Amino acid sequence: MKGGKVKLVLIALVTACMVFPFSFSAMAALPGKVVIGGPISLSGKFAKEGQQSVWGIKAMEKWVNATLGGVKIKGKKIPVAYKYYDDESKKEVVTNLMERLITKDKVKFTLAPYSSGLTLAAAPIVEKYGVLYNSHGGASNRIFEQGFSFIVQTLSPASEYQTGPLEMIKKIDPSAKRVAFLFQDNEFARAVAKGAEAKAKKLGFKVVFNRTYPKSARDLTPVLTELKNAKADILIGGGHFADGQLLAKQLDDMGINLKLVSILVAPTLPNFYQALGTMAESYMAPGQWGIGAKYSPAAAKKEGIPYFGPTQKEFMKYFLKESKGVKPDYHGAEAAAAFLAYVKAIDAANSLDPKVVRKVMNKLHFMTFFGDWKIDPKTGMQIAHKMVVLQWQGKKLQIVWPPAAQTSKPFYPMLTIKQRKAGKLAIVK
Amino acid sequence: MEFLRMFSGDLINGIILGAVYGLMTMGLSLIFGVLKVVNVGHGAFIMVGAFIAYWMFTLFGLPPLLSAILALIVGIALGFFFYYVVMKWLLEAPELSTLLATFAIGIFLAEVAKAVWGPDYRGYSWNVGSLNLGVTTIPMAKVYALLSSIVIAVALYLWFKKTRAGNALRGVVEDKEGARVCGINVEGYYALSFAIGIGLTVMSGVFITLFVPVGINPYMGEVYTIKAFVIAVLGGLASPWGAFFGGFIFGLVENGSYAILGLIPGVEPFSLTQCLAFAILLVLLLLKPEGLLGKK
Numbered sequence: 001m002k003g004g005k006v007k008l009v010l011i012a013l014v015t016a017c018m019v020f021p022f023s024f025s026a027m028a029a030l031p032g033k034v035v036i037g038g039p040i041s042l043s044g045k046f047a048k049e050g051q052q053s054v055w056g057i058k059a060m061e062k063w064v065n066a067t068l069g070g071v072k073i074k075g076k077k078i079p080v081a082y083k084y085y086d087d088e089s090k091k092e093v094v095t096n097l098m099e100r101l102i103t104k105d106k107v108k109f110t111l112a113p114y115s116s117g118l119t120l121a122a123a124p125i126v127e128k129y130g131v132l133y134n135s136h137g138g139a140s141n142r143i144f145e146q147g148f149s150f151i152v153q154t155l156s157p158a159s160e161y162q163t164g165p166l167e168m169i170k171k172i173d174p175s176a177k178r179v180a181f182l183f184q185d186n187e188f189a190r191a192v193a194k195g196a197e198a199k200a201k202k203l204g205f206k207v208v209f210n211r212t213y214p215k216s217a218r219d220l221t222p223v224l225t226e227l228k229n230a231k232a233d234i235l236i237g238g239g240h241f242a243d244g245q246l247l248a249k250q251l252d253d254m255g256i257n258l259k260l261v262s263i264l265v266a267p268t269l270p271n272f273y274q275a276l277g278t279m280a281e282s283y284m285a286p287g288q289w290g291i292g293a294k295y296s297p298a299a300a301k302k303e304g305i306p307y308f309g310p311t312q313k314e315f316m317k318y319f320l321k322e323s324k325g326v327k328p329d330y331h332g333a334e335a336a337a338a339f340l341a342y343v344k345a346i347d348a349a350n351s352l353d354p355k356v357v358r359k360v361m362n363k364l365h366f367m368t369f370f371g372d373w374k375i376d377p378k379t380g381m382q383i384a385h386k387m388v389v390l391q392w393q394g395k396k397l398q399i400v401w402p403p404a405a406q407t408s409k410p411f412y413p414m415l416t417i418k419q420r421k422a423g424k425l426a427i428v429k
Numbered sequence: 430m431e432f433l434r435m436f437s438g439d440l441i442n443g444i445i446l447g448a449v450y451g452l453m454t455m456g457l458s459l460i461f462g463v464l465k466v467v468n469v470g471h472g473a474f475i476m477v478g479a480f481i482a483y484w485m486f487t488l489f490g491l492p493p494l495l496s497a498i499l500a501l502i503v504g505i506a507l508g509f510f511f512y513y514v515v516m517k518w519l520l521e522a523p524e525l526s527t528l529l530a531t532f533a534i535g536i537f538l539a540e541v542a543k544a545v546w547g548p549d550y551r552g553y554s555w556n557v558g559s560l561n562l563g564v565t566t567i568p569m570a571k572v573y574a575l576l577s578s579i580v581i582a583v584a585l586y587l588w589f590k591k592t593r594a595g596n597a598l599r600g601v602v603e604d605k606e607g608a609r610v611c612g613i614n615v616e617g618y619y620a621l622s623f624a625i626g627i628g629l630t631v632m633s634g635v636f637i638t639l640f641v642p643v644g645i646n647p648y649m650g651e652v653y654t655i656k657a658f659v660i661a662v663l664g665g666l667a668s669p670w671g672a673f674f675g676g677f678i679f680g681l682v683e684n685g686s687y688a689i690l691g692l693i694p695g696v697e698p699f700s701l702t703q704c705l706a707f708a709i710l711l712v713l714l715l716l717k718p719e720g721l722l723g724k725k
Contacts, residue, residue, distance in 0.1 A: 043539075043540065047543060047646075047647070048549055050548075051548055185697070185699075211698075214703055218446075221438075221439070221565075222435075222684050222688065222699070223698075225688075226435065226687075226688075226691060242643065242646070242649070245550065245552055245643035246644060249643050255566055269550070271550050274552075275550075275551060275552025275554065275642070276554055276643075277554055279554060421556070
């Protein structure tokens with residue numbers, strides 16, 4: 001009797017745990033449709049970024065079917081469908097799900113999961129089956145240095161992330177020479193750091209501090225004490241959201257005033273400001289995209305390349321419908337752009353054969369609301385998309401660099417801790 | 430001179446971090462000590478506490494120190510609930526069953542939190558000034574976290590040693606059958622210790638936000654579960670006081686060793702601090718397998 005109760009309790013618990021995550025996964029795969037899909041994080045540490053990605057892709061699935069009627073193959077329009085499973089932000093789950101998507105669901109055009117680590121984990125699986133793999137959240141350059149032939153990239157590679165702030169500072173304040181690097185020790189941030197270091201040396205900056213902190217660190221005080229002594233002008237660093245937010249918080253707690261701080265990921269999300277209030281003013285971050293970015297049919301015409309997909313206004317409309325009012329950040333936009341890239345490439349290839357589509361992708365150069373899309377034919381790495389630098393100014397996230405994409409001029413030097421504590425806003429006059 | 434300044438600053442910060450680590454682990458050790466249940470879902474309860482602090486502050490402006498009382502009450506209620514609904518039926522089952530059950534409870538709590546509050550990272554700013562100690566500047570919120578952790582640890586110690594209920598609970602830990610013969614309601618004390626253990630854990634979530642007031646999200650507990658296990662083993666798995674001291678040692682090593690390791694050329698000191706903390710754990714376990722304050 002007692003054994004029966006034990007079983008009953010265990011069964012109930014396991015069922016409850018299985019029902020919750022799966023209730024948020026889509027399962028639909030309709031015949032007669034071109035299925036584009038992949039594992040994505042709807043639970044675990046990347047749930048926030050994964051949710052944005054799903055909203056972005058779903059928005060484009062709806063736009064493509066409503067506006068274009070799907071992809072055009074041999075004169076026939078076939079609707080597109082998005083299929084995804086929750087990878088729980090875990091490598092082992094990602095590989096299992098990717099195998100399932102390819103072998104059971106017969107997906108030939110896969111979208112990579114969020115983050116460099118997860119993207120790298122599933123890459124050998126897609127390579128084994130010879131299906132296409134489009135990275136929208138895996139920026140690390142190392143992914144594209146493995147010799148994989150079916151992987152392409154929609155977002156800018158990690159090595160480009162923190163080069164924008166350095167270019168900007170060189171232009172607006174050549175006297176600021178002392179740069180400090182403080183990155184989380186992970187796949188993505190290591191690649192960002194490598195790119196930023198090379199750029200800093202090229203531009204003639206003096207690297208006065210270069211450290212990393214482990215993923216599990218919950219107190220950055222020791223490394224920040226050392227940073228304080230380095231007397232840097234500029235701090236470039238971060239990893240993902242939580243540690244980036246902690247870095248900003250503890251910089252202020254320890255009274256470290258700098259002329260410019262650019263942190264990965266964290267400042268690009270509204271929750272950064274919500275958590276820190278006016279202490280978030282004038283913090284910068286590199287971004288793949290920002291609301292207000294000036295990529296449009298007119299900009300494409302000026303560049304001499306075709307424009308594909310919705311305008312930013314249309315994207316916003318479809319996205320907000322999917323997210324029920326939550327605004328897109330760059331994670332949502334880059335995932336949407338990856339989906340659009342597949343549609344454009346399948347259309348251009350007039351084929352559903354991944355090998356044919358991959359070949360055609362090598363020749364494509366077009367613009368979406370997210371920016372340019374063009375890959376290096378050999379590695380599949382993105383070479384045309386440009387990063388932007390975002391900054392919190394007067395409670396709004398503005399694009400401050402490059403000048404062509406600016407929604408506001410940079411606020412420089414950043415407000416002091418005392419000014420931010422007093423509630424001063426970074427308003428450009 | 431500069432080195433000494435950095436080193437002493439790191440030590441002070443290590444003590445504060447250690448106090449919060451210690452408090453965070455006491456609940457885990459208490460539950461293991463009495464019920465012999467390893468709570469793998471420990472971190473999820475810390476997450477609940479962190480969310481209580483966040484919501485109370487952002488919705489009602491309630492200072493985290495007051496939220497701690499609410500968190501204790503919510504935690505105790507959750508403890509009783511999960512004890513009577515789940516744990517009670519599994520106490521005589523093989524150890525793997527309780528391990529699986531607490532793991533499932535952890536996932537369940539995280540997924541419910543995500544369904545209700547979403548996957549966003551949240552945070553709040555409780556600005557109550559800072560304390561300049563010359564060698565380092567410490568936000569007062571962290572000082573409050575340190576003082577609160579010590580007060581709670583001492584209060585729990587006194588409750589165990591000086592009260593009738595505490596004595597009865599110690600009796601249950603020493604000899605379950607003997608306690609039953611003496612008329613002690615063993616099952617009742619099982620429920621009470623599980624509830625207090627969970628209550629302490631949820632409350633520690635509030636104090637963790639005094640230390641790290643950002644990055645609050647449904648999955649934040651994972652890293653704390655791992656650290657709590659290490660600290661619990663360091664202190665002696667069944668000893669809440671050992672856990673508290675273990676937390677101090679872990680915090681001191683993690684932060685305090687940074688300045689020393691930074692003197693070694695070509696190494697990343699922060700990566701090595703964690704390595705050193707685990708190395709010390711290994712050495713200690715070799716010398717004293719039962720942990721700092723654990724009994725053979």
